[in-house]
Amino acid sequence: MNGRFLSIGECMVELSQAGGGLLRKGFAGDTLNTAWYARACMQPAWSVDYFTALGDDAMSDEMIAFFEEAGIGTKLIRRIKGKAPGLYMINLRNGERSFSYWRDNSAARQLAADPDLLREAIEGSDVIYFSGITLAILPREDADTLLAETRRAKAAGKFVVFDPNIRPRLWASYDVMHTTISEGARSSSLVMPSFDDEALHFGDDSIDATIHRYRALGAPNVLIKNGADGATLNFAGQQNFVPAENVDEVVDTTSAGDSFNGAFLAKYLETKDAVASACFAVKVAARVVSEHGALVARDKLGL
Numbered sequence: 001m002n003g004r005f006l007s008i009g010e011c012m013v014e015l016s017q018a019g020g021g022l023l024r025k026g027f028a029g030d031t032l033n034t035a036w037y038a039r040a041c042m043q044p045a046w047s048v049d050y051f052t053a054l055g056d057d058a059m060s061d062e063m064i065a066f067f068e069e070a071g072i073g074t075k076l077i078r079r080i081k082g083k084a085p086g087l088y089m090i091n092l093r094n095g096e097r098s099f100s101y102w103r104d105n106s107a108a109r110q111l112a113a114d115p116d117l118l119r120e121a122i123e124g125s126d127v128i129y130f131s132g133i134t135l136a137i138l139p140r141e142d143a144d145t146l147l148a149e150t151r152r153a154k155a156a157g158k159f160v161v162f163d164p165n166i167r168p169r170l171w172a173s174y175d176v177m178h179t180t181i182s183e184g185a186r187s188s189s190l191v192m193p194s195f196d197d198e199a200l201h202f203g204d205d206s207i208d209a210t211i212h213r214y215r216a217l218g219a220p221n222v223l224i225k226n227g228a229d230g231a232t233l234n235f236a237g238q239q240n241f242v243p244a245e246n247v248d249e250v251v252d253t254t255s256a257g258d259s260f261n262g263a264f265l266a267k268y269l270e271t272k273d274a275v276a277s278a279c280f281a282v283k284v285a286a287r288v289v290s291e292h293g294a295l296v297a298r299d300k301l302g303l
């Protein structure tokens with residue numbers, strides 16, 4: 001089986017801890033991370049493309065070369081004169097990550113500014129992946145353009161996948177965040193939230209409450225990630241639970257959710273077996289949290 005997977009969002013320069021007070025430079029961002037793990041786990045017959053905007057500086061050139069090296073298509077990436085990518089740093093406390101961002105003025109903020117290009121990219125794909133972070137960084141009008149296109153894609157029978165990836169700091173207000181994330185979910189075929197975020201920011205008191213809320217919005221499939229407590233899937237009303245994999249030492253939780261999503265989608269698109277795909281994804285995520293940084297090399301993933 002083959003198909004075209006498109007991920008839409010922002011990739012940044014990443015600074016992660018390299019020991020002895022040193023920082024290591026990498027490239028990462030939630031939607032890129034998912035594209036990266038999807039590419040690592042998918043059959044070669046599938047194409048994986050990234051849709052974003054970059055600048056015309058050396059970092060943007062390096063990032064494009066990095067995507068290409070990983071087998072991620074770059075032909076849809078807009079280059080904006082005088083702009084540069086955003087930057088973020090991973091801060092760690094007992095393996096649990098938090099982020100500092102320098103991204104207010106990044107090129108990716110303009111990724112949906114050319115509606116024709118966005119439509120063309122979505123029309124040319126079978127699976128469209130985006131996140132709450134993608135929506136949060138866009139000017140209001142461009143977020144509406146993207147949502148109109150994802151709604152259109154879902155209506156046309158494409159598989160639209162959304163991770164709310166809630167980052168309150170990136171939103172103008174809680175109200176805008178709640179409304180826009182709900183719109184993202186409404187326009188999707190599969191929503192892949194993390195329960196701790198949903199409980200904290202939407203006030204859900206159980207996994208069932210999160211599933212119910214997203215299904216009521218019109219998402220037919222919901223897959224809830226709950227860290228060390230496993231994952232719960234509700235696909236077309238059928239509910240299943242998959243336990244997490246044991247991890248000896250959690251080094252850095254960055255990208256646990258994104259790698260789960262990429263690995264899950266790679267297997268699910270191939271097999272249509274959601275439970276087996278989640279079992280595979282918990283294994284990949286367990287390897288990812290055992291290493292520093294968002295992107296862990298393929299040979300360390302045990303594939």
Ligand SMILES: O=C(O)C(=O)C[C@H](O)[C@H](O)COP(=O)(O)O
Binds near residue numbers: 256257294
């Ligand atoms: O925060 C952002 O905007 C980023 O894109 C930086 C990180 O690479 C991802 O957020 C990691 O995502 P998790 O899988 O939730 O750990």
